[in-house]
Amino acid sequence: xxxxxMFAFIxxxxxxxxxxxxxxxxxVLLLIASFGALSALYVLLDAPFVAVIQIIVYAGAxxxxxxxxxxxxxAPHEDTEYDERVHPLLRPGPMRFGAGLAVxxxxxxxxxxGRGGESGSFAGGSVTSVAAIGRSLFTDYAFPFEVTSxxxxxxxxxxxxLARREEPR
Amino acid sequence: MTPLLVAQIVLTLFxxxxxxxxxxxxxxxxxxxxALLQQRLGPYLVGPKGMLQPLADIxxxxxxxxxxxxxxDPLLFALAPIISATAAFAAFAVVPFGAETTFFGLxxxxxxxxxxxxxxxxxxxxxxxxxxxxxIVLAGWSSNSKYSLLGGLRSSAQMIxxxxxxxxxxxxxxxxxxxxSLTDLVNRQAGTWLGFIPRWYVFLQPxxxxxxxxxxxxxxxxxxxxxxxxxxxxxxxxHTEYSSMSFAMFFLAEYVNMVTVSAVATDxxxxxxxxxxxxxxxxxxxxxxxxxxxxxxxxxxxxxxPRYRYDQLMSFGWKVLLPASVINLLVTAAGxxxxxx
Numbered sequence: 001x002x003x004x005x006m007f008a009f010i011x012x013x014x015x016x017x018x019x020x021x022x023x024x025x026x027x028v029l030l031l032i033a034s035f036g037a038l039s040a041l042y043v044l045l046d047a048p049f050v051a052v053i054q055i056i057v058y059a060g061a062x063x064x065x066x067x068x069x070x071x072x073x074x075a076p077h078e079d080t081e082y083d084e085r086v087h088p089l090l091r092p093g094p095m096r097f098g099a100g101l102a103v104x105x106x107x108x109x110x111x112x113x114g115r116g117g118e119s120g121s122f123a124g125g126s127v128t129s130v131a132a133i134g135r136s137l138f139t140d141y142a143f144p145f146e147v148t149s150x151x152x153x154x155x156x157x158x159x160x161x162l163a164r165r166e167e168p169r
Numbered sequence: 170m171t172p173l174l175v176a177q178i179v180l181t182l183f184x185x186x187x188x189x190x191x192x193x194x195x196x197x198x199x200x201x202x203x204a205l206l207q208q209r210l211g212p213y214l215v216g217p218k219g220m221l222q223p224l225a226d227i228x229x230x231x232x233x234x235x236x237x238x239x240x241x242d243p244l245l246f247a248l249a250p251i252i253s254a255t256a257a258f259a260a261f262a263v264v265p266f267g268a269e270t271t272f273f274g275l276x277x278x279x280x281x282x283x284x285x286x287x288x289x290x291x292x293x294x295x296x297x298x299x300x301x302x303x304x305i306v307l308a309g310w311s312s313n314s315k316y317s318l319l320g321g322l323r324s325s326a327q328m329i330x331x332x333x334x335x336x337x338x339x340x341x342x343x344x345x346x347x348x349x350s351l352t353d354l355v356n357r358q359a360g361t362w363l364g365f366i367p368r369w370y371v372f373l374q375p376x377x378x379x380x381x382x383x384x385x386x387x388x389x390x391x392x393x394x395x396x397x398x399x400x401x402x403x404x405x406x407x408h409t410e411y412s413s414m415s416f417a418m419f420f421l422a423e424y425v426n427m428v429t430v431s432a433v434a435t436d437x438x439x440x441x442x443x444x445x446x447x448x449x450x451x452x453x454x455x456x457x458x459x460x461x462x463x464x465x466x467x468x469x470x471x472x473x474x475p476r477y478r479y480d481q482l483m484s485f486g487w488k489v490l491l492p493a494s495v496i497n498l499l500v501t502a503a504g505x506x507x508x509x510x
Contacts, residue, residue, distance in 0.1 A: 025245065025310065032303070052292040060299025064306070064329060068322070071310050130289065130349055 011037035192424040233413035245311035250418035253304030257425035267453035312410040324397035331387035337494035355441030385430035392471035431463035
């Protein structure tokens with residue numbers, strides 16, 4: 001139980017710190033830390049395969065690309081020119097929208113946590129074994145699986161096309 | 170504190186200490202083998218036949234001044250070698266290096282010679298290798314120097330490119346082995362065909378073994394794929410600005426990564442701790458011999474082959490090794506179906 005609280009705490013704190021950092025590289029690293037904590041939570045839920053896949057795919061591949069982009073685009077430190085004493089809901093434009101969204105999020109979380117309720121019956125612990133996941137992926141969920149792979153292919157082709165230099169005429 | 174728990178803790182510490190020692194031994198082996206390949210003597214002054222040379226190296230590194238460039242990000246600069254070294258050691262936690270033993274009856278139940286017996290051991294190694302990329306990227310970035318940044322980016326791009334072939338060859342072995350646990354895979358390689366050819370997966374997957382070793386050499390940034398660390402081109406790549414113990418940690422991480430790749434290749438392809446003459450409880454001797462042979466191969470490659478240029482390296486990884494590993498996977502799948510392995 002204590003390990004659940006520890007990892008949940010790390011995940012929440014790291015996620016909150018992601019948006020509170022000035023240096024974007026720190027934000028990326030904190031996001032990786034929160035993914036690590038999530039992966040530990042998956043292990044506690046008796047799903048080691050999902051935990052490892054989370055590390056390999058999310059923290060190991062996608063975040064590396066995020067890091068590359070942040071480094072190569074030389075994202076500047078956050079510098080804000082607003083008056084810090086004014087309430088967030090009264091600040092200009094995007095800040096007002098962001099503050100409004102944050103309020104909405106907190107209200108929703110409050111409502112969802114207050115509901116409690118059944119977690120629903122989970123179809124047995126066998127779903128977490130690798131063989132079972134593979135089998136259900138290729139039989140019950142074959143169509144979404146194939147569609148997802150085509151989606152990724154389309155995204156790759158689109159990225160290559162957008163990044164290509166125009167041929168001089 | 171049951172005896173089993175004590176044995177487990179001792180085993181963990183033992184593996185950690187042995188990995189550190191293996192890095193020290195590799196320093197000596199590399200210099201001696203390099204020297205002999207180049208027809209010179211190598212270290213011979215410090216200790217008998219120069220065997221205390223790694224000790225001298227470590228003492229020198231300990232006493233060097235620890236520098237940090239003024240414009241370097243202090244937190245990331247200190248964190249990067251830690252991430253590299255941690256990932257290197259963590260990967261070895263799931264590698265089994267011997268059969269279950271009771272240490273001549275000291276324990277009640279047999280203890281597997283593996284720090285953590287996880288069902289998804291193969292994937293854990295892969296995951297930790299992906300984490301190791303961050304150490305290099307952060308080292309390159311936080312040093313705030315041109316050589317380091319270029320070296321760091323190139324090195325991490327190389328590592329993630331070769332991880333693909335690495336993973337696909339692993340998938341081909343999994344098709345035959347039908348399990349993600351390394352202990353299971355080694356146990357399936359027991360026995361022999363025709364009485365003398367051991368049932369190692371290297372005989373079923375020769376191309377897979379070659380691709381795995383090549384991708385492994387590229388993953389650990391060793392020659393001929395060590396362009397990011399090349400002295401002639403990039404000063405020293407991502408560890409240019411590091412000195413003393415931080416440099417030693419990168420060095421350590423590289424050697425421990427080599428040992429891990431060799432150990433995983435031994436478990437997957439060369440039958441792990443199984444061998445003809447010794448009883449199974451002494452199987453770790455065979456494991457050491459096989460890992461040692463692969464490490465010698467590593468050093469031999471470094472001092473024999475010229476270095477790949479970076480664009481040649483990347484095109485080799487994507488245009489040659491990746492299609493080869495996909496074809497390997499397809500042929501393996503067809504073979505498994507046909508022969509009903």
